[in-house]
Amino acid sequence: MVSWVAAELLSKGLIDGVAHVVPTDPAADGRFFDFRISRTPAEVREGARSRYYPVELSRALAEMRAVPGRYAVVGVPCFIKAVNLLRAEDPVLRERVAFTLGLFCGHMKSARFVESFAWQLDAPFGEVRAVEYRRKDPDRPANWYTAELTLADGSRRWQDWWHLVDGDWGAGFFQNSACNYCDDVVAETADVSFGDAWVEPYSSDGRGTNVMIVRHPEVAALVSAAIGEGRLSLQEVDADFIAETQAAGLRQRREGLAYRLRTAPPALPLRKRVAPGGEGLPLRRKLVYRSRKWISAGSHRVFALARAWGWRGLYLRWARYSLRLYEAATYLRGPLGKALRRLEP
Ligand SMILES: Cc1cc2nc3c(=O)[nH]c(=O)nc-3n(C[C@H](O)[C@H](O)[C@H](O)COP(=O)(O)OP(=O)(O)OC[C@H]3O[C@@H](n4cnc5c(N)ncnc54)[C@H](O)[C@@H]3O)c2cc1C
Ligand code: SF4
Incomplete structure (x- = not known):
């Protein structure tokens, strides 16, 4: 759907290029994905699919500054927010970044x-x-x-x-630590944002179903016209439906964020929409948030050790046991899960 909207913006002449993430040859510089500016619908389609891979935008921004035109930028919520902050300061980018296309985001993984x-x-x-x-x-x-x-x-x-x-x-294996303190799931500052419909019957449909939040009148007109012409199949849903598709992500960024903020490093600039809290959460919810944070921090460190020592088993064993702890707290699985169930009121 992202690729469709980006290609449609290009073919209607509303933009000249799209900054988005495409596969690259790791034999060249070790990277599997990078931002690129695509200038045709065919190039845009080469970038389809989600890439849980760290990328950076500076070269694409430099190209937008150097080559006049109108551009769309595709990104996860924090990237879109950063682009909007840059637009507020930089008159060239304010004029040239015509649309922002956001991806809903659970967290980013490391390479x-x-x-x-x-x-x-x-x-x-x-x-x-x-x-x-x-x-x-x-x-x-x-x-x-x-x-x-x-x-x-x-x-x-x-x-x-x-x-x-x-x-x-x-x-949360390999999760970027910044994601622990993020409060934007649905790319709230983007002109249009896209996610997966993680509710039945859509999550069982192998073709995949998107949810989309349109905030820009030109994108809304484009989508309505395509529906009218029978080129696009979309049903209108309300905000509650969208929230339901992202129930786990929103729990992690509201209830979970409040709980994590209690122990956040004091140096972090933490003006968030939720206040530190969560003292009254059930023990199991606290264990879920703690184990997730522990796994995300530990996976980077233990993997680095396993890599340095050439001993994969170290990471794989650690990950297996950590996952058991997480699954016990989250799904009450295994002997530890059974013990936790007994403690439930
Ligand atoms: C790190 C990450 C976490 C996500 N978490 C969630 C989630 O919790 N809930 C949810 O519903 N959806 C999540 N998504 C979004 C979802 O996976 C899809 O990307 C989204 O639904 C759009 O799918 P599509 O088929 O419409 O896009 P496509 O038509 O396949 O196009 C995807 C577009 O996104 C661009 N892209 C891919 N990866 C990146 C990236 N890392 N940075 C910038 N641009 C990129 C591609 O270049 C392409 O233009 C996440 C995506 C990412 C990258
Ligand atoms: S969870 Fe938030 S901070 Fe992490 S990558 Fe997604 S938008 Fe950025």
């Missing part, structure tokens, strides 16, 4: 997540040339994520996320 895929798929990391975080398969529910690596010899290896030690998204 090591790809390396961990390679370890678990028994693929030599130096041979990995491409990564898909969510391989498309219309015959399987959209929320069954499958990671896929393509190697230099053209062969492919894949595995469902739930068979990976760090494949439970909610556990």
Whole structure:
């Protein structure tokens, strides 16, 4: 849907380019993805799919400054907010960034997540040339994520996320630490934002279903026209429906954020919409938030140690046990989960 809107803006002549994330050749500089400015609908479509990979925008911004035109920028909520702050200060970018297209965001992963895929798929990391975080398969529910690596010899290896030690998204493996203090799930400052409809029956539909929040009249007109012409199938939903699709993300950024703010480092600029709190949360909710934060911090450190010592088992074992703790608190799974259930009122 993001690619569709971006391509539509281009083909209607409303913009000259789209800054978005595309796959790159890791043999060149070790990176699997980077921002690029695409100038045709075909180029835009090359960037489709979600990339849980750290990227940076400075070269795309420099190109927008250097080459006159109107641009759209695609990004996660914090990137869109940063672009808007820059637009407030920089008259050239204020004029040239015509639209911002935001992605709903749970959290960002570090580049090591790809390396961990390679370890678990028994693929030599130096041979990995491409990564898909969510391989498309219309015959399987959209929320069954499958990671896929393509190697230099053209062969492919894949595995469902739930068979990976760090494949439970909610556990927060390799999460960027800034995401612990983020309060924007739906890219609130973007002209239009997009997410996945994580509610039934949509989450079981292998083709995937988007939710979209339109805040810009020109995008709204574009979408209405395409619906009228039968080129787009969209139903109007209310804010509660959108919130329901992001229930877990919103819980983590409201209730969870309040709880984490109690112990936030004092140096952080933390003016948030929720105040520190959460003292009265049930023990299990506290354990979920604590284990998630512990896993996100620990995964970077233990992976770095395992890498330095050439001992993958260190990380893989640590991740397996950490996941058990998280699953006990979250889903009451395993012997520890049973014990926790007994403590529930
Ligand atoms: C880190 C991350 C976390 C996410 N968390 C959630 C979530 O919690 N809930 C939810 O509903 N949706 C989440 N999404 C968004 C969701 O995965 C889809 O990206 C969104 O629904 C758009 O899908 P689409 O099929 O319409 O986009 P497509 O047509 O496939 O286009 C995706 C566009 O996004 C661009 N893109 C991909 N990754 C990045 C990136 N890292 N930075 C900037 N641009 C990028 C691509 O270049 C492409 O233009 C997340 C996405 C990312 C990248
Ligand atoms: S969770 Fe927030 S801080 Fe983290 S990548 Fe997403 S928008 Fe940025």
